[in-house]
Structure formats: structure tokens, C-alpha cells
Amino acid sequence: MKAFRGQPSIFASAQPDQRLAELEVKDLSLSFGGLMALHRVDLRVRTGELVAIIGPNGAGKTSLLNCITGYYKPQEGQILFNGEEITRLPPHEITHRGIGRTYQNIELFPGMTVISNMLLARHIHCRYNLAPASLFSRRVRREEVRHRRVIEEIIDFLEMQPIRKKLVGSLPYGLRKRVELGRALALEPKLLVLDEPFAGMTLEEKEDMVRFLVELNEAWNQTMILVEHDMSIVMSISQRVIVLDFGKKITEGPPQEVQDHPEVIKAYLGDTSTIG
Amino acid sequence: MLRLHFRPCGNYRERYEQEMTIFETDFGRLWMGVGIVIALGVVPFLASPYMLYILNNMAIAAIAAVGLNLLIGFTGQISLGHGAFVGVGAYAAAVLATRVGLPFVVAVPLAGLVTALVGMVFGIPSVRLKHLYLTIATLAGQFIIEYLLVHWESLTGGAEGIILPEADLLGLRLVSDRSFFCVLFLIFVFLTWVAVNLVRTRYGRAFVAIRDNDRAAEGMGIPLFRYKLLAFGISSFYAGIAGALLAFYTVSITPEPFTLFLSIEYIAMIIIGGLGSISGSVFGAVFITLLNESLSWTAEFLMNTEALSRVALTIAPLREFVFGLIIVLFIIFEPRGLAELWRILRASFRLWPFAY
Numbered sequence: 295m296k297a298f299r300g301q302p303s304i305f306a307s308a309q310p311d312q313r314l315a316e317l318e319v320k321d322l323s324l325s326f327g328g329l330m331a332l333h334r335v336d337l338r339v340r341t342g343e344l345v346a347i348i349g350p351n352g353a354g355k356t357s358l359l360n361c362i363t364g365y366y367k368p369q370e371g372q373i374l375f376n377g378e379e380i381t382r383l384p385p386h387e388i389t390h391r392g393i394g395r396t397y398q399n400i401e402l403f404p405g406m407t408v409i410s411n412m413l414l415a416r417h418i419h420c421r422y423n424l425a426p427a428s429l430f431s432r433r434v435r436r437e438e439v440r441h442r443r444v445i446e447e448i449i450d451f452l453e454m455q456p457i458r459k460k461l462v463g464s465l466p467y468g469l470r471k472r473v474e475l476g477r478a479l480a481l482e483p484k485l486l487v488l489d490e491p492f493a494g495m496t497l498e499e500k501e502d503m504v505r506f507l508v509e510l511n512e513a514w515n516q517t518m519i520l521v522e523h524d525m526s527i528v529m530s531i532s533q534r535v536i537v538l539d540f541g542k543k544i545t546e547g548p549p550q551e552v553q554d555h556p557e558v559i560k561a562y563l564g565d566t567s568t569i570g
Numbered sequence: 571m572l573r574l575h576f577r578p579c580g581n582y583r584e585r586y587e588q589e590m591t592i593f594e595t596d597f598g599r600l601w602m603g604v605g606i607v608i609a610l611g612v613v614p615f616l617a618s619p620y621m622l623y624i625l626n627n628m629a630i631a632a633i634a635a636v637g638l639n640l641l642i643g644f645t646g647q648i649s650l651g652h653g654a655f656v657g658v659g660a661y662a663a664a665v666l667a668t669r670v671g672l673p674f675v676v677a678v679p680l681a682g683l684v685t686a687l688v689g690m691v692f693g694i695p696s697v698r699l700k701h702l703y704l705t706i707a708t709l710a711g712q713f714i715i716e717y718l719l720v721h722w723e724s725l726t727g728g729a730e731g732i733i734l735p736e737a738d739l740l741g742l743r744l745v746s747d748r749s750f751f752c753v754l755f756l757i758f759v760f761l762t763w764v765a766v767n768l769v770r771t772r773y774g775r776a777f778v779a780i781r782d783n784d785r786a787a788e789g790m791g792i793p794l795f796r797y798k799l800l801a802f803g804i805s806s807f808y809a810g811i812a813g814a815l816l817a818f819y820t821v822s823i824t825p826e827p828f829t830l831f832l833s834i835e836y837i838a839m840i841i842i843g844g845l846g847s848i849s850g851s852v853f854g855a856v857f858i859t860l861l862n863e864s865l866s867w868t869a870e871f872l873m874n875t876e877a878l879s880r881v882a883l884t885i886a887p888l889r890e891f892v893f894g895l896i897i898v899l900f901i902i903f904e905p906r907g908l909a910e911l912w913r914i915l916r917a918s919f920r921l922w923p924f925a926y
Contacts, residue, residue: 363789386788386789386793386794390791397789401783401785401789402783403782403783404782405778405782414776415790416772417772418790420772424800427772428764428767429767430770435590438771439586442589446586481791
């Protein structure tokens with residue numbers, strides 16, 4: 295994907311500093327009333343990394359993502375993105391700073407077509423104002439065409455050509471997940487945050503998704519955080535794995551190391567030492 | 571040579587620009603042109619003053635309905651205060667024209683801007699309130715404005731209202747229904763075109779996103795509160811323009827027409843026309859205006875018929891009943907309104923004699 299219909303690809307031609315994504319989470323604590331969802335979590339993601347966050351149900355994975363993307367306001371701690379504090383910013387501000395995400399339970403706009411859903415994500419890249427928009431000036435038209443071209447490039451990459459004009463509400467679950475990934479890519483995020491992108495997919499759909507994510511990461515140097523339950527996928531594609539349990543970080547490291555870590559086995563399988 | 575494409579039996583588009591046009595085919599463009607020429611060149615000279623009066627009322631209602639549809643149909647913020655906003659526009663124009671002495675061309679857009687500001691103030695509750703709760707908050711706005719129009723006598727003249735000076739457009743005196751028709755029609759066409767443009771750019775997409783899924787809209791980088799206020803502002807701007815035109819057209823204004831019932835009438839227009847459709851708002855405005863006229867015509871006819879005048883007195887309040895009935899029938903049988911019926915009609919003509 296170095297070129298798209300004779301023109302340079304939007305993604306392949308991005309400058310290195312446009313791809314810079316250094317995320318640092320320091321001492322993050324979040325509680326709902328008396329329930330401690332996250333307890334002093336530290337985490338770092340560097341540019342170009344594919345980091346997975348795993349943990350049993352209720353470990354606080356999605357809460358952590360919601361803190362990073364601004365949906366939850368943590369009581370303590372700091373989140374820095376490219377050196378700038380984003381801790382309690384509202385979600386739209388965080389999106390403007392280059393963090394795009396998908397959601398655990400698909401949050402698309404079911405009444406809109408695939409193209410409209412993705413065009414919507416170009417909102418932050420639109421430069422025109424209300425007055426030219428209301429007259430649909432030549433410049434607005436040119437810009438809209440450019441956005442459409444970006445969308446078409448993503449549609450080609452995700453192999454969604456046959457469904458581009460379908461209403462999202464009419465698509466099967468697996469394809470919706472793909473549309474949601476496409477919409478997140480249309481934001482041209484520096485950091486892509488994926489909340490269970492493989493949940494509820496068939497094997498073929500999972501294989502496609504893995505292919506897309508790996509290519510995004512390797513060919514386009516896309517930085518990614520991935521929350522996922524499917525261990526075989528996590529272990530095969532992520533460079534680093536972070537394990538949460540009851541809101542605390544148990545361990546982190548390369549997949550192989552994490553897999554054999556006694557604390558992780560305990561978190562997933564229970565304490566085996568007392569048996570017998 | 572210009573080649574017109576009337577009925578493409580397939581998708582022959584080659585450029586992205588072609589997907590952004592308002593009309594899908596040259597046929598639509600041609601008819602729109604012909605329609606505008608007939609409306610400006612033929613109608614004013616053939617129609618009777620009464621017909622022109624109805625057409626003028628339609629144009630004013632359509633401007634307000636297009637604005638309301640941007641707010642309710644596209645952004646999903648239900649407002650019960652639109653009737654009051656039209657009143658604000660009318661009074662703003664009247665005050666600007668009488669106290670400040672501004673001419674028609676300046677007073678009307680300024681009245682629109684004043685109303686936009688007022689609308690944004692009453693849109694502030696949308697930061698916290700959604701759905702039914704917001705509706706009730708805007709209902710409060712309706713009553714507050716109604717109260718002010720009646721009781722702020724130093725500004726509004728109380729129940730007596732204000733009498734406006736003659737409207738003149740750059741030296742042309744606008745006194746007849748005919749000259750008003752031309753001006754109103756052009757303003758209506760322009761504002762509708764603006765609304766269509768807004769809908770096909772990032773603003774319209776952001777509005778629809780807020781309506782469909784505000785959580786995801788926020789995640790796409792759309793500041794919810796700013797865009798909700800913007801929707802209130804634009805919608806009230808349209809209401810204000812409609813009110814200002816109404817004030818200049820009817821010459822004298824009183825607080826009487828700008829009640830909750832007017833708000834509901836506008837909501838009826840966009841429900842019957844089609845929520846989330848600009849053309850639907852126009853259809854709805856035409857439909858409701860015609861309905862109003864035919865109902866009052868029927869009532870008058872019955873009154874004047876000796877044998878039926880008693881019956882007429884008892885069924886005069888049936889206006890509200892008929893209104894309600896028609897809204898309910900539309901919601902049951904064609905929730906997407908007249909715009910959808912129009913689409914089905916066009917499609918069946920195009921596909922005839924096949925059923926698909």
C-alpha cells in the first residue's frame with residue numbers, strides 16, 4: 295500500500311513526527327464509590343509498539359482505556375501523551391491530540407452508511423468553517439473530496455469495497471467491528487486504542503483482523519494498545535503484554551515471559567498451590 | 571456541448587464530486603431551475619392576492635420548519651420553544667425597525683442573529699439534559715419568552731404590540747403580496763440551500779452523530795456542547811428570520827400568535843414532512859399551511875350555511891383534533907413523513923412497470 299490510485303498513500307506518506315506516540319501512565323487510581331477499579335497503575339507505550347493489556351473479567355482493562363481516552367476521570371495519577379498531560383481532558387480533546395479508539399460494544403452510527411460513518415471521523419481534520427460550509431464553497435468541495443479519498447484508501451486496505459454504501463445497522467457483527475476499526479483509522483490517530491477487536495468474531499474474521507492489525511503496525515508503524523481475551527492472538531501479535539488483576543498491574547513483559555509468570559497463572563487459573 | 575443525463579440506469583459516477591451533488595441527475599437540476607423560474611416569473615402575475623397570501627405564509631413557515639428540522643431531525647434535540655423563537659425574531663425586527671430605524675435588509679438578518687443568541691441561551695440546559703428533560707427545559711423557555719413578550723411593555727408594547735414601518739428593499743417598496751412573495755421566495759430558496767449545504771458538510775455529519783450516538787460522537791472529536799449550542803443557534807437563526815419576515819409582512823405584531831400551539835405546529839410540520847430531511851420540512855410546512863387554510867375555510871363555509879351554523883360552532887375547536895389525528899396517522903403509517911412518500915412515488919415512476 296505505498297500508492298493509492300496513482301497518488302501517494304496518506305498513511306505511508308505520514309511524517310515520522312506525525313506518528314510520534316509516547317504514552318505514559320503514572321500511578322493511576324480510579325474508584326467508583328468504594329470499588330477500586332484501578333490501583334496505582336503504571337504503564338508506558340512507545341512509538342511503534344503493539345502493546346496488549348490482558349486480565350480476567352473485571353480486572354480494569356476497559357476502565358484503563360476509558361481513563362486514557364477521557365471517558366473516566368481518574369482520582370489520582372497522571373496520563374502523559376507526547377509529554378503533554380491529558381489526564382482529565384474531555385474525550386474530544388484527547389481525540390484531537392491523536393488518540394483514536396474502538397469500543398468494546400461497537401459504538402457506530404447504525405443509521406448512516408459505512409462511508410458516512412468514516413467521513414464523520416474526518417471531522418477533526420476538516421479545516422473549513424461555518425460560513426464557507428453553508429455556501430459549500432469550492433474550497434470546501436475540494437476538502438470533502440480529499441477526505442473521501444482518504445476514506446477510500448482505508449476501505450481498500452480493510453477490504454470493505456462491497457459494503458461501502460451499506461447502512462451499518464444492516465451489517466453482520468464481524469463487519470461492524472471492521473467498520474469501527476476503519477472509522478478509528480480515519481482519525482489518523484498517532485495511538486490506536488482497541489477494546490476487544492476480536493470479540494464475537496468467527497475464525498476467518500479474526501484472521502482478517504489479525505492481518506490488518508499486523509500490517510498496520512509493521513508497515514505503517516502504527517502504535518497500538520490492544521485489550522483482548524483471545525490469548526493465542528495476544529501472544530502471537532503483541533510485542534509486550536501487560537497483565538491486570540483486580541485493578542492492579544501484576545506484571546508486564548514479552549508474551550512468552552508473561553505466559554509463564556506464576557502470578558498470571560494464579561490470576562487466570564486460581565491458586566493451585568493450595569490444591570492437593 | 572452541454573449534455574444532460576436524465577435517467578442513468580446504473581451508477582456511472584467517476585469522480586467523488588459527483589457523489590456530493592444535491593441532485594442525483596440533471597433532470598432534478600433542470601426541474602429545480604424551471605420551478606424557480608415559474609415561481610418568480612409566472613406565479614406572482616397569475617395568482618390572486620389570497621393565493622399569494624397563502625404562498626407567503628408557506629414560505630415563512632418553511633423557513634422556520636427547515637431550522638427546526640436541523641435541531642430536532644438532525645441533532646435530535648427536541649425543542650418546544652420554536653414558536654417563541656419566531657416571536658423573538660418578529661419582535662427583534664419590529665424593535666430594530668421602529669426604535670433604531672433600521673431598514674428591512676439590515677433588520678431581518680440582525681433579528682435572525684438576535685434570535686440565534688436567545689436560542690443559544692435556552693440551549694444551555696442541553697449540556698446536562700437529554701431527551702424528555704431537555705424538551706421540558708425548552709418548554710420553560712417558551713413560557714418565559716411568552717411572558718416577556720406580554721409583560722415587558724416598554725420594549726414590546728405589551729398586548730397591543732408594535733406596528734412596523736413599511737418594508738423597503740433598497741428603494742423598492744414592499745407593500746403588495748406580490749412583491750413580498752418574490753422576496754420571501756428568494757430568501758426561502760437561499761436558506762434552504764444553505765441548510766442542504768450544512769447537512770452535507772462536517773456540521774451536518776456532527777449533528778447526526780450527536781443524534782445517533784453522542785458517546786461515539788465525542789470519541790470522534792466532536793465537542794458535544796459546542797455543537798448542540800451551534801444547532802440551537804442555527805435553528806433559532808432560521809426561526810428569527812421567519813419571525814422577522816412575518817413581522818414585516820403582517821405589519822403589526824402582537825404576542826398572540828407565538829404560543830406553545832405554534833411550537834407544536836412547527837413540530838407537526840417536521841414530523842409530517844419527515845424528520846431529518848430538508849425537503850421534508852418544506853413539504854410539511856406546505857401541508858400544514860394548506861391544512862390550516864382548509865380547516866378555517868370549512869369552518870367559515872359551515873358558519874355561513876344557515877342550517878349548519880350551530881354545528882359549526884361546536885366543531886370549530888376541532889382544528890386541534892384534526893391536527894393531532896393527522897400527526898398520529900403519519901407516525902403510524904409513514905413515520906418518515908411526506909419526504910419518504912415523495913421518494914417512493916419517484917422511485918415507482920422510475921421503475922415502472924417493474925415492481926423493484
